[in-house]
Structures are given as C-alpha cells and as structure tokens.
Amino acid sequence: MTKSINHTFFFTHPPRVVWEYLTNAELMAQWLMPxxxxxxxxxxxQFKVNPVPALEFDGIVYCKxxxxxxxxxxxxxxxxGPGNMQITVDSLVEWTLQEKENGTELRLNHSGFKEGIHVPLYTAMHDGWAKNIAKINNLLNTATHGTANA
Amino acid sequence: MAQQTLDAFQVVGDASRREILQMLSKDSLTINSIADNFDMSRPAVSKHIKILYNAGFISIQDVGRERYCTLKEDGFNKLQEWINYFDKFWASKLQKLETILNNKTKN
Structure with missing residues (x-):
C-alpha cells in the first residue's frame, strides 16, 4: 500500500527560478492553487481548491x-477535511531542489498520511496485532482497575 | 436472539475474536477453516464472526459453498483514496509548472 507520494521533475532553469515558483504566492497560484x-x-x-465531495474534502488545505x-x-x-476545521488528513509536503548542470531537479515527497477517525484500530490490524493486543489488554486492565478504584 | 452489535472495544475485548482478526490479518479464510483453529463449536465460532461482521471488522463473501471472511479496511481504503487523489493532483500541477517554466525565457 502506498503511504507516500513522490514526484521528480526536471526544469531547465536554475534553482532560484524554480524556488520562486514554490515560494511566491502569486507565482504559486499560477500552477498550484490560490x-x-x-x-x-x-x-x-491555506491553499484553496475546488471541493471534492467524494472525499469529503471542502477544498481548503491548512498548512504551516x-x-x-x-x-x-x-x-x-x-x-x-470535510470542513468546520475538522481534519481527516494530516500529512507533510516536502520539496527538495537540486542544482544540475543544465537546470534543477525538483523532488516532491508528500507523506505522513494519517487519518483522524478509526485509525488506531485499523492501524493496529496492519502494524502487528500482537503488539496491539498487549496494548488493548493493558487498556482493558487499567480501565477495570480504574473503575474499581474510583 | 437479538442482533449483537458491540462497540469496537467490546469486539476486540474477547480473546477468540482477537485471534480471528489476527488470523485474517494474514489471509482471507473460510468460516470452516477459522473454526478448525478453535476448540469451540462451529456455531460458537459463527457467533463471533457475526459479531465481527456487525461491527464492521470483517466482510463475508460467498464463493461457491464456502463463506470467506476478509478483514475490512474501510479506514485504510479511505486514506488510500486521498493518497491517490493527491498523487494525481501533484502530477497534474507539476506538469502545469513545467509548461509555465518551459514557456518562460531562460534568465
């Protein structure tokens, strides 16, 4: 299963020109988004794009x-996410520029996809049940003891 | 008997059900082959499977005479849809950037 997105592009321009297009809001809007x-x-x-109802995406990307x-x-x-500041996708965008003889190699890595809802249980299934069963057992035990002591 | 719908925590709170999920995390299995791994009766195993199914942990497909159980990955599939969406998104955006830069005179 893909967990990150990678794209590599080559531009026949020096890094400082490519950098402008990655960091100047007006130039970014020309190819990316307002x-x-x-x-x-x-x-x-923030980036603003057309909403994608199928993904419950309201079209606003919150970035830092x-x-x-x-x-x-x-x-x-x-x-x-779907709106009202509710976040369902929490990820990371990284751009790397490398100067080449006749231009710039631009690499994009979009990674760290985490989903807010239901993830712990599903992640548990994929990342090794044994480990998580121990965790669940601990939680259950703690919960039981907690109630008893309360 | 009343339809058993337990919350996720109650569902995984049972050792047999955790074992079933663990088995299914490796491969899809028929209800019969799951039952073979347990000492309990087949109806008892079926009951656990029904609970897992009702709670959305597994899906059940009929293939011929057999009923196959598969781990349900709704949460993950949704995430994969997002990743696929952004993958295409970036590819098309970067192509646009390429066009803009190609049309730009070198300086």
Whole structure:
C-alpha cells in the first residue's frame, strides 16, 4: 500500500527560478492553487481548491511552514477535511531542489498520511496485532482497575 | 436472539475474536477453516464472526459453498483514496509548472 507520494521533475532553469515558483504566492497560484503563503517558518497559510465531495474534502488545505532553506528545501504540513476545521488528513509536503548542470531537479515527497477517525484500530490490524493486543489488554486492565478504584 | 452489535472495544475485548482478526490479518479464510483453529463449536465460532461482521471488522463473501471472511479496511481504503487523489493532483500541477517554466525565457 502506498503511504507516500513522490514526484521528480526536471526544469531547465536554475534553482532560484524554480524556488520562486514554490515560494511566491502569486507565482504559486499560477500552477498550484490560490494561497496566502509566506516563506517564514511557523507561518500558517491555506491553499484553496475546488471541493471534492467524494472525499469529503471542502477544498481548503491548512498548512504551516516547517522548513525554509532557500533554493534547496521547503516543507509544510498539509491538513484537510470535510470542513468546520475538522481534519481527516494530516500529512507533510516536502520539496527538495537540486542544482544540475543544465537546470534543477525538483523532488516532491508528500507523506505522513494519517487519518483522524478509526485509525488506531485499523492501524493496529496492519502494524502487528500482537503488539496491539498487549496494548488493548493493558487498556482493558487499567480501565477495570480504574473503575474499581474510583 | 437479538442482533449483537458491540462497540469496537467490546469486539476486540474477547480473546477468540482477537485471534480471528489476527488470523485474517494474514489471509482471507473460510468460516470452516477459522473454526478448525478453535476448540469451540462451529456455531460458537459463527457467533463471533457475526459479531465481527456487525461491527464492521470483517466482510463475508460467498464463493461457491464456502463463506470467506476478509478483514475490512474501510479506514485504510479511505486514506488510500486521498493518497491517490493527491498523487494525481501533484502530477497534474507539476506538469502545469513545467509548461509555465518551459514557456518562460531562460534568465
């Protein structure tokens, strides 16, 4: 099962030109989405796209700038959901620029997909039941004792 | 007998049911082959399977005379849909960026 998205593109432009298109809100809007991005670590911004009802996606991506290394690396969190600030997808977008002889190699890694609802149980199923059964047993035991002591 | 619908915690609170889920995490199995792994009666195993099914933990498919149980992964499938969506999303966006940059005079 795919857990992350990877794309590599090559552009016949130097990294600083590609970087502009990744970090200037107006230039970003030309190819990506309307946004209010600023290349400042810790800055909260949003992308706006058409809603996707099938995914219960209201079309707003909530992001926070995590890393800004001019012309080299850029990363931000990428969260979205059905609306009312409810987040069902919590992920990470990382851009890496590498200078090549006649241009720039741009790599995108979109990863860390976590889903808010029902995940613990399903993750448990896939990440090894044994480990989680122990956890569930502990929780159940604690719950029982907790009630007894309360 | 009343339809048994327990919450997820109650469902996994039972050792036999956890064992069934564990078995299904490796492969789909028929109800008969699941029952073969237990000392309890087949109806007892069926009851556990019904509980797992009602709680959405497994799906059951009839293949010929056999009933196959499969772990249900709704939560994961949904997440995979998101990943697929964004994968296509980025591919098309980056192609657009490529077009814009290709049309731009080199400087």
């Amino acid at each position: 946004n209010d991005f600023l290349p400042l670590v810790g800055y909260d911004f 700038v995590l890393e800004v290394k001019p012309f080299t690396k850029l990363s931000y969190s990428w969260k979205c």
